Amino acid sequence: MTIEAPPESFGLSVCSKPPVAQSTNPVLRDLRTEFRDLLFDVCRVKEDYKEGGFRGMLERQFGTVQDLIADVFTGPGLHPTIGGIVPESGTALGAALNGELDRTEAPHLRFTNSVEARASESGFWAAGAVSHMQFDWYRVYDVGSLRMPQVTVAIKHFNLPEMPFFGLGDQTTLRNRSLFKLTETELPILVDFPVAWGLTLSAQATTLYATSDPSRTFISRFSESSVPGIRARTTYVVPGLIATYRSPDVLYGLSGEARVSYEAYEALAGGPFSFERFEARMAVHYGLEDRPILQGKFSYLQSLVRTSRLSGEANLVISEPRAHSAVPFYLQPTLGGGDIHNENWLRSYTNYRFRAPNVVAYAVTYEKRLVDPFGLFIYAQWGKTGLNPHELGFDRLKRSIGVGMTLRLGGRSVAEFSFAWGGGEGSHIYSTGNTNNAIGFGARAAGTVGLRGVF
Numbered sequence: 001m002t003i004e005a006p007p008e009s010f011g012l013s014v015c016s017k018p019p020v021a022q023s024t025n026p027v028l029r030d031l032r033t034e035f036r037d038l039l040f041d042v043c044r045v046k047e048d049y050k051e052g053g054f055r056g057m058l059e060r061q062f063g064t065v066q067d068l069i070a071d072v073f074t075g076p077g078l079h080p081t082i083g084g085i086v087p088e089s090g091t092a093l094g095a096a097l098n099g100e101l102d103r104t105e106a107p108h109l110r111f112t113n114s115v116e117a118r119a120s121e122s123g124f125w126a127a128g129a130v131s132h133m134q135f136d137w138y139r140v141y142d143v144g145s146l147r148m149p150q151v152t153v154a155i156k157h158f159n160l161p162e163m164p165f166f167g168l169g170d171q172t173t174l175r176n177r178s179l180f181k182l183t184e185t186e187l188p189i190l191v192d193f194p195v196a197w198g199l200t201l202s203a204q205a206t207t208l209y210a211t212s213d214p215s216r217t218f219i220s221r222f223s224e225s226s227v228p229g230i231r232a233r234t235t236y237v238v239p240g241l242i243a244t245y246r247s248p249d250v251l252y253g254l255s256g257e258a259r260v261s262y263e264a265y266e267a268l269a270g271g272p273f274s275f276e277r278f279e280a281r282m283a284v285h286y287g288l289e290d291r292p293i294l295q296g297k298f299s300y301l302q303s304l305v306r307t308s309r310l311s312g313e314a315n316l317v318i319s320e321p322r323a324h325s326a327v328p329f330y331l332q333p334t335l336g337g338g339d340i341h342n343e344n345w346l347r348s349y350t351n352y353r354f355r356a357p358n359v360v361a362y363a364v365t366y367e368k369r370l371v372d373p374f375g376l377f378i379y380a381q382w383g384k385t386g387l388n389p390h391e392l393g394f395d396r397l398k399r400s401i402g403v404g405m406t407l408r409l410g411g412r413s414v415a416e417f418s419f420a421w422g423g424g425e426g427s428h429i430y431s432t433g434n435t436n437n438a439i440g441f442g443a444r445a446a447g448t449v450g451l452r453g454v455f
Contacts, residue, residue, distance in 0.1 A: 033076060145248065159183055164352050168227060198246045278318045309366075337349055357386075382398065
């Protein structure tokens with residue numbers, strides 16, 4: 001009798017991915033695929049632990065555990081979601097159903113979609129759906145990636161019962177903190193046309209409905225003459241144009257991205273609140289690892305800055321009201337902590353601290369990857385708001401300095417924790433995270449434009 005040795009004795013994996021039963025129902029097919037992948041991931045984690053124990057998994061940077069977490073929270077199928085809705089909403093829990101049309105079903109079309117709802121204990125909730133459609137009309141080949149035209153259609157609803165407001169402009173105080181309820185429904189359509197060398201031109205059309213319901217304290221401190229749109233119920237049609245650039249390759253350690261957009265907010269109902277908005281933002285990154293100067297005179301610094309980079313960022317928002325119109329306060333950008341889009345500027349201040357039609361902000365950040373999936377960053381930020389564009393000079397900029405940690409999965413940050421100080425209003429701890437936007441829908445997502453979940 002011959003005794004066969006088990007596969008693992010030869011260094012072979014006993015884990016496998018059997019074929020998924022065919023189904024004409026794409027949702028059922030995705031659920032079956034998700035269940036198969038989770039069983040495969042659990043098997044690999046067990047196999048990884050048997051091979052080298054906890055120390056061996058640490059040496060391999062918990063790669064199998066990262067794959068398991070990624071498949072639990074992202075990709076096709078039904079997933080739990082954890083994250084925020086907006087700053088001040090608290091941690092929100094929910095579920096997302098993600099799907100993808102198979103290439104064999106439509107060879108010249110890639111169709112991915114996501115439906116999600118989430119809610120927090122404090123009464124904030126949001127729900128929506130998004131579809132990304134890539135059309136093989138033409139192809140743009142950048143370094144190591146292939147891009148095609150893409151259409152994104154979405155619908156999102158936000159119910160935000162307690163949003164803080166401190167007044168308009170930089171000269172406001174914490175004592176004026178007042179609350180208002182904001183309800184917002186968005187129906188955006190975005191069409192992306194990749195050009196070449198990392199450049200993408202886009203056209204968008206958005207229908208926006210927003211209402212503001214101020215608290216009694218809010219009404220007692222502010223009036224319609226000083227804060228436009230206190231009790232407004234506005235309906236907008238917002239056409240816009242966008243140009244986006246992302247460097248397709250790293251040159252001498254340098255890479256970067258930039259975005260310029262123009263939007264015309266045409267108020268169809270709710271009052272004289274039509275305005276135009278221009279936004280420009282850019283970031284330049286310099287990878288410090290493997291620089292020739294570090295291999296020469298400063299070789300002792302090479303281990304310190306390995307897997308690290310230095311970044312500089314700038315962001316500008318200009319809002320210009322039409323004749324006899326104003327920009328409603330709830331559609332004005334903010335600085336301080338996090339804003340309604342979870343952008344983080346001036347983190348040493350409380351969330352939504354400064355609000356005005358016009359905003360400028362700058363940042364310098366040093367990032368270093370520690371042991372996957374953790375990273376460290378140190379940053380300095382400056383910024384100010386202005387009721388008029390000419391107020392956005394370099395004088396009297398607000399400032400913040402801080403440190404933070406990131407949790408990365410699949411090469412992208414899914415959670416971030418930071419501590420900041422400076423600016424004269426104490427220190428502030430800020431955290432953010434979103435599982436459904438972490439990795440997209442697999443490896444092919446790396447070459448797409450804006451492929452992400454609902455929120």
